[in-house]
Amino acid sequence: MTAAIAINSLSYAYQTDKSILSIPQWSLGQGERVFLYGDSGSGKTTLLNLLCGILVPTNGSIALFGEALATMTNRQRDTFRAQHIGVVFQQFNLIPYLTVFKNIQLAAYFARASRAQTQQLLSRAQSLIDTLGLPKDVLHKRVNQLSVGQQQRVAIARALINQPKLLLVDEPTSALDASARDAFMQLLMHMCEAEQTSLIFVSHDAALGEYFEHKVDLTQLNEVSAHLAQSTSQQIDSCSEVTS
Amino acid sequence: MNTLLSVAWHSLLSRKKTVLLTFCSLVISIMVLLSVEHIRLQAKESFNRTISGVDLIVGAPSGQLNLLLYSVFRMGSPTNNIEYDSFTMLRDNDLVKWAIPISLGDSHRGFRVMGTNDAYFAHFRYGNKQPLNFASGKPFEHLFEAVIGADVAHALKYEVGDKIVIAHGIGSTSFTNHDTSPFVVSGILAPTGTPVDKTVHVSLPGIEAIHLSPNKLQAVIDNHALAPQPDNITSVMLGLNSKFATFALQRNINNYPEDRLMAVLPGVAMAELWSLMSTVENLLRVIAALVLISSLFGLATMLLASMNERRAEIAVFRVLGAGPVVILMLILLEALILVALSVMTSMALLTLTLMGTEGWLAAEFGLFLSHDIFSTDIFMITGMVFVATLVVSIFPGIEAYKNALHTQLYKG
Numbered sequence: 001m002t003a004a005i006a007i008n009s010l011s012y013a014y015q016t017d018k019s020i021l022s023i024p025q026w027s028l029g030q031g032e033r034v035f036l037y038g039d040s041g042s043g044k045t046t047l048l049n050l051l052c053g054i055l056v057p058t059n060g061s062i063a064l065f066g067e068a069l070a071t072m073t074n075r076q077r078d079t080f081r082a083q084h085i086g087v088v089f090q091q092f093n094l095i096p097y098l099t100v101f102k103n104i105q106l107a108a109y110f111a112r113a114s115r116a117q118t119q120q121l122l123s124r125a126q127s128l129i130d131t132l133g134l135p136k137d138v139l140h141k142r143v144n145q146l147s148v149g150q151q152q153r154v155a156i157a158r159a160l161i162n163q164p165k166l167l168l169v170d171e172p173t174s175a176l177d178a179s180a181r182d183a184f185m186q187l188l189m190h191m192c193e194a195e196q197t198s199l200i201f202v203s204h205d206a207a208l209g210e211y212f213e214h215k216v217d218l219t220q221l222n223e224v225s226a227h228l229a230q231s232t233s234q235q236i237d238s239c240s241e242v243t244s
Numbered sequence: 245m246n247t248l249l250s251v252a253w254h255s256l257l258s259r260k261k262t263v264l265l266t267f268c269s270l271v272i273s274i275m276v277l278l279s280v281e282h283i284r285l286q287a288k289e290s291f292n293r294t295i296s297g298v299d300l301i302v303g304a305p306s307g308q309l310n311l312l313l314y315s316v317f318r319m320g321s322p323t324n325n326i327e328y329d330s331f332t333m334l335r336d337n338d339l340v341k342w343a344i345p346i347s348l349g350d351s352h353r354g355f356r357v358m359g360t361n362d363a364y365f366a367h368f369r370y371g372n373k374q375p376l377n378f379a380s381g382k383p384f385e386h387l388f389e390a391v392i393g394a395d396v397a398h399a400l401k402y403e404v405g406d407k408i409v410i411a412h413g414i415g416s417t418s419f420t421n422h423d424t425s426p427f428v429v430s431g432i433l434a435p436t437g438t439p440v441d442k443t444v445h446v447s448l449p450g451i452e453a454i455h456l457s458p459n460k461l462q463a464v465i466d467n468h469a470l471a472p473q474p475d476n477i478t479s480v481m482l483g484l485n486s487k488f489a490t491f492a493l494q495r496n497i498n499n500y501p502e503d504r505l506m507a508v509l510p511g512v513a514m515a516e517l518w519s520l521m522s523t524v525e526n527l528l529r530v531i532a533a534l535v536l537i538s539s540l541f542g543l544a545t546m547l548l549a550s551m552n553e554r555r556a557e558i559a560v561f562r563v564l565g566a567g568p569v570v571i572l573m574l575i576l577l578e579a580l581i582l583v584a585l586s587v588m589t590s591m592a593l594l595t596l597t598l599m600g601t602e603g604w605l606a607a608e609f610g611l612f613l614s615h616d617i618f619s620t621d622i623f624m625i626t627g628m629v630f631v632a633t634l635v636v637s638i639f640p641g642i643e644a645y646k647n648a649l650h651t652q653l654y655k656g
Contacts, residue, residue: 045652049652052563054562054563054651054652055652074567075567078562078565078566078567079565081563081565082564082565082566083565087563089563092556092557092559092560093560094560095251095557095560095561096258096557097254097255097257097258098251098254102250102251102254105247106247106251106564107564107565109247110564110565110566110570111565
């Protein structure tokens, strides 16, 4: 079985000689769920951008389900993202002036859903909305009429509508209060399990790690930040030596 | 495409206030553009329909524009006359099919009086070779009968059988009113939309009679004596048997030894006259185009200004799998939708305005504007509006494209 994600000597630099992300080897099995954490500056956002093909690696390769992102054209990458990757951010996941259903339709439109899929879209959207515990009439409400918590749940529905094989989630709970957060996490895990979706969950909040079997510290995985952390701690050590 | 259209539409709806203001400015500017174009086309059409089927106009030597202005448009005054014998000479020429004599110089309450004969009602054509028709009555037969144009009848509320007084000289108030030479309206012409509508037609002897001394005139009236035949007239319109003879005849007329004559080709003179107006015409079009461009820039500015607040939205589109080209198209679609709505609204407004003011314009200013604004030229102008829209909205479009290309997931 091919891995959901296979990273090989990946590095990324915004400027030519200033690499900010460097991962020699990493992979994620299909259906696996991983909690990715790390200090700010450890390259979480960069890694997510690389994984969904919005950024292209400077060196090395990323293969998703056996397909190398670097060999695709920009268009192919966009379509691949639409069809196979669901993304949920911290906030602003939806087009605010469209209804919930239109947002979900858009996701299917860009994934070039077949006619049969389009016909089933409404019933599928409805069942997702039900599972996520949202009221039925929410589908035809405009997004900016919903609460933040509702918007985040709609974002999951939209991310899952094309039955993606990989779900990338970036700090989805930071705008939610504690009880909403727990409900949200349980739902998310339940949905991923039901759909056999691989999940990368990025967060600062170590407490959320308890929902996951696998945890990865990007600060350690990323050689650049690991090195940086080491040198910083050495500096702190040397400073303390001087003061003592 | 449908999906994108609906997204663009909702995006516009979500910015109602700025969009509405832009829409208003677009409607106004497109209306100005269409009005100028429509009025220009109508003016040209009504100009070109004043005369039709006349091969040569003959008058005393002056400029060809001058001759055209007074003999066809009844504007200005004839500088000189030609002899009546010259008219008979032309009429009897083998090359000539028909000849219409014209004698100008008098007026009736502000409307020009024109002396002519039955050839006028038989051969004069306007518009698309349309003959003159009588709304009521018939051509003049007697000395003191007159045929009036539709505008004259409408403005002065004349009917067939009414007595009218014809004054010597031009102008609505004349000191030497020919009170003693009363005319009777024998016929009223149907409207033509040409200067014919504003003309009072009498016979050539009728014109002569106006100018007789009161005593002699009284004698003519009392005795029903034959009025004197005219000595001279203002100009002659000629129809030829063969168009090929036009230039030869024109040369012969210009070299006629017995009288000083000048023959002009109406088509050439009309083109020269219209080219004088084309400066004004082009100036109006340039102004209208500038007004349109300025409001298109307004549209581009609105779209560009919205780009900052739409960064997050563009990121969402990218994540959903939309390429930068889709984002660019979305912006262009928004511009096109707005302009299409503006074009439709301004066309509707213009048609309604023309329908509402049609009667008033015709009555007050003698302007005949059709409310049917749809013509090839108008559609071409509309096409150009859309092309200009695309060109101008490329700027916000490219901004959105770049934005989309460099967008990243929202930083947490």
